[in-house]
Amino acid sequence: MSEETELMRISWGPQHPMSGQFRLILETDGERVTKIIPDLGFTHRGIEKILEFRNFVQGIVPIERLSMLDAANFNLAYVRAVEELADIEVPERAKYIRNILCEISRINSHLYAFGLVAEAAGGYPAVFLWTVADREPLLDLAEMLTGARWSYSFFVPGGVRADIPKGFKEKCLETLRYLENRIAKYKECWLDNKVFKARTVGVAYLSPKDAIRLGAVGPNLRSSGVPLDLRKDEPYEAYGEVDFEMVVLKEGDCYARLLARYLEIVESIKIIRQAVQNMPEGPIISLPKPMKKKTETLQDLLRLAAVGRFTVPKGEALARVESARGEVDVHMITDGSAKPYRVKIISPTFRNLYVLSRLPEIEHIRVADIPVILYSFDPWYLDADR
């Protein structure tokens, strides 16, 4: 590249078939990309501010709008922050139900991410719509459990909204069997596809050192060989009691990032199966200590919240949850009233897009790699914008 070369600036999005509500500003020299600048903010809604005007039960609705595909995990982060502040003991059964929904949500998100990488590599392949179609039985399962196909608002401070319905266990196991058969086909037709490997293996390599330095999270970090998964490191809910592997790969390229998601689907299936089979009996919700009753129901909580008597003491809490895209942190400060004083959300996509803007070895990247690299990081712009 000589010094006289004029660089071309391309505004890749937001009106682009593959960009989503997001823009990348690319500086290109022919096919070479010399700079990637992610431009966020197209979907900023001020969720953090909105949360300051909602009480602790109402707050679970807006927080899910950060990541509709992975709603359960974001919901859980908020609820866990409230529980820590209010000092609520969550019943064992509720923990298992939470695990099931979180993992359904994670599989959902990973399937979509898998399809999007396939689509980004080009040609509108069949796999893209297979993944979309195979989310359907999972959505049915979530509907059976929560009454909604997505945006469940199912976790409330202290437990979950409803117990598992009759026949759920059988249907769940059947769906998992179906899913296992299907993802075996994905491997056959996509992960072993020579052309796809040519497009992704070795592209946008992220060394373990770089991944830590730039702050990658979730499967992107683990595919670079850094074993960091909150479900293993700081087991929350029932994750300490189920048996699963942390997916850690060494390669650190686009292919590894997709493969990590694929393998995590397999692990999530394992978790759901164990959680459904080993679920203990017992209550599904409990109230904070000062409001304790003999039998506690969802109605008690909702009644307390509706009249503004569901308050938590003054304090500060940080809840960390491993969502599909990586760690999501909810930092909550309360002043003793029925509403949080301040909620700060640290979301995974924002961190992963920072990695994208500082990618090492950018001299090897071509214009054609841009969508593959972007979607291999599995961005969800809504949670980055907040």
Add this chain to the structure above:
Amino acid sequence: MLEFILEFVKTYWAQLARVIIVPGIAFVLLFDLIAVWFERKLLAHSMLRIGPLHVGKVAGWLQIIADFIKLLAKEINTPRNANRLLFNSLPILLVVIPTTGVAFIPFGQNWIIYNPGGLSLLLFLAVMSLTVFMPIMIGWASNNKYTIIGSLRAGYVYISAEIPILLSAIGVAIMAGSFDLVKIVEAQSKIWFIIPQVLGFIVFVIALLMESERVPFDIPVAEQELVLGWRTEYTGINFGFVMMSEYSAICSWSLLLVTLYLGGYNGPLIFGDRLISSISWVLIKLAIVVTALILLRSVFPRYRIDQALKISWHYLIPLAILNVIISAGLTFFFPQLKALIG
């Protein structure tokens, strides 16, 4: 006047039928429509979708015509600072050039629109190679960053596709001993050239995918990267012309594939009459080739431009040259082979 027309039709009915019906205008237009419909339907089924369904009672067959009418009714938008003349006239040329290629393809022993005295293969390749200028000019004329990148990619890909096509076609010509497509087809009356020319066939198919911008070599249009590559700025019927040109090119190139390697119009006399059987054999073989091309789309992602060029210059061209040498050696040292294959 009427008498004159009747007389004209009576004298030149065969030529008229060739130009207007098969393999002429009606055939190519119908092919474009049916291929688009078939592609949408077949891909939809491979993706667990249904595809066009409602317009036209049976399998949404009217959908494509409805889309075409919609494109006709839409506004033609010329971008600011674009070269108006080139931008608006090139789509028409883009349709005409690939369609012209059909004129040299024999659909029967005497059923060919124009037979230029034994050079029809060369003339076909010469006409079709004019297509390479169109994307480059369009990309420049439409004054857009995406079209510029797309058109430069198109230039690279087309040129590195046409050399292997030409070289593998030469292999066939050597074995048949002629550049005349009719003679090439006649030479395959016993064994199709796909068997003695298998190397050339593989090279030809891969280069054909590149040349007609099909997956996995749809690099110049690359929707995920470049919106629609060099076609980005087209709207309305101009876009319709661009789409038509794509399918016309597929038609012409697939017909050449059928003629060179799959025995052209050769086949048992299924309909008794020699001419109708010949035409239907070409159409059946064409349908099989096009189905295979469409199905590739549901399986493969897209190569990067540097990978595609590497495939062409590192593998296809040396293989095609090897194929020419093998064909020449076989024909020169084993003249009895010629008697064997026809």
